[in-house]
Amino acid sequence: MSRVAIGAVIAAPEASPVGRSSEVPGAAIANFLERRGHRVLEAGGVYWAHYRGPFYSSLPYHRIIDAAPEEIQGILRRLRIPSVRFPSMRHAGIPAGIYACRPAEFDLKKLSRQTRTNVQRGMESCVIRSVDPDELLAEGLQLNLDTMERQRRFDQEFGDPAAWKRFVDGVRNTPGIEVRGAYAGDRLLIYIVACREDGWLHLLYKMSRNETRAMAASHALDYSFIRDAAAEGDVHSIGNSYVSVLANAGLDEYKRRMGFTVDPHTLAIYFHPTIAGVVTSRLACRAAAAAWKHRPGKQGLELAARITEGARITRTTMTSQLPIVDNGAVAGDLCQHTGCTKYARAWRPYPLFLLHVARNYLRQQGWQATAKKTEGFVAARLSRARNGKPAAVRTPYCADEALGLQAGEWVEVKSEAEIRATLDAQGKHRGMAFVPVEMLRHCGGQYRVYKRVEKIFLEESRQNRKLKNTVLLDGVQCQGIGLDCDRCCYLFWREAWLKRVEGPRP
Helix, strand or coil: CCEECCCCHHHCCCCCCCCCCCCCCCHHHHHHHHHCCCCEEEECCEEEEEEECCEEEEECCCCEECCCHHHHHHHHHHHCCCEEEEEECCECCEEEEEEEECHHHCCHHHCCHHHHHHHHHHHHHCEEEECCHHHHHHHHHHHHHHHHHHHCCCCHHHHCHHHHHHHHHHHHHCCCEEEEEEEECCEEEEEEEEEEECCEEEEEEEEECCCHHHHCHHHHHHHHHHHHHHHHCCCCEEEEEECCCCCCHHHHHHHHHCCCEEEEEEEEEEECHHHHHHHCCHHHHHHHHHHHHHCCCCHHHHHHHHHHHHHHHHHHCECCCCCCCCCCCCCCCCCCCCCHHHHCCCCCCHHHHHHHHHHHHHHHHCHHHHHHHHHHHHHHHHHHHHHCCCCCCCCCCCCCCCCCCCCCCEEEECCHHHHHCCCCCCCEECCEECCHHHHHHHCCCEEEEEEECCEEEECCCCEEEECCCEEEECCCECCCCCCCCCCCCECCEEHHHEEEECCCCC
């Protein structure tokens, strides 16, 4: 991701309409937005386009903005706009990121078996080609209405015929904008509007008919962009929008399954200095959070609560890197392992641990959920007491389950069939689960051993556990598929799932 440090406020140029001849990065998407009626301004060498409500967003989307708060506040005063939002690595704010795929590194074989099947099915059942603006004007409106109905929202630009015609005219007249669709015969099933900018290909909008999912047209269309970009070589990254401020587990899982990973940054939010003190005050943030808590089903209230809290963090915190959560630990407490003996069973018996978990669950979920959880726990314990413990399931023995791997050695992940032969009925090898959704994509890949894992610290139970014949692989991390988690923890690999090789393939 490219970065820009905005110059001094006094050097910031006056806000000006976007012109085709502008050399400022982001001109293509800026022209496209302006032709559709969005207000676009330029200041500090950055385009700022009206996004939604009071917010203006920086362009292009992959460009990291690193500037002092005084510079951002100066631009807000000069442009006379209420607020801006932009990706940053220096400012605090809402933890976020952009979904990105590197076409040169993409390998269909590394995707899950189900995803590969969907891509193949979509490529066989659909015809992928460019969409003519006249076709888009005639058929696209119905696709827009179907998509917004599924998402329970309405955007006038995509639902009003006059606004939709202006959108298509913008596509027709803006260099760098392309539309590609999947067809069943002559019928358009799904389309994607994309923009080429600074070595990136941004997938801006995707709309589809209701029956598209059954034909896997979305998988095929996304794959066609990645495949063609890898063949052409002029696009080093494909962007697939920002990570949503509101959690969307289904969309996140789909993008990660298609080979997109998250390039992390923070979403910095600044309000105009005249209103920032009121909007980002603790009273305003608590009021927004209380309104959301009172009506948890309202996404608008949730978004307002998260935005105001993010703006407060941005305004009150300035760091040289991504923000680190302050957990109140003392300065000398550098690791969770420090003083871990006080969490041992001798000092914290199991009944007290259960009370601790129940108290936290009560605070987070309330009385009804806690009572239901307790009832299920007690019923399970009574059932085991009446019926006895289930017979232990033995893990199949493997001749090479102890390789003695050391850091720096090269290994190859075994095939799916070989790994499943080492698992018991619960999908585990000696108590360690193999997670297909995260780990199958690495089958057949060659990696360097990062280090051996001899012991780990479990935060939930606050216990130390010893591991045997387990290693971490360099660069192989969890993508949080289906978990809504961006921690990118290393995956644990039993040596029984690996085989030693001399070195990486040429």
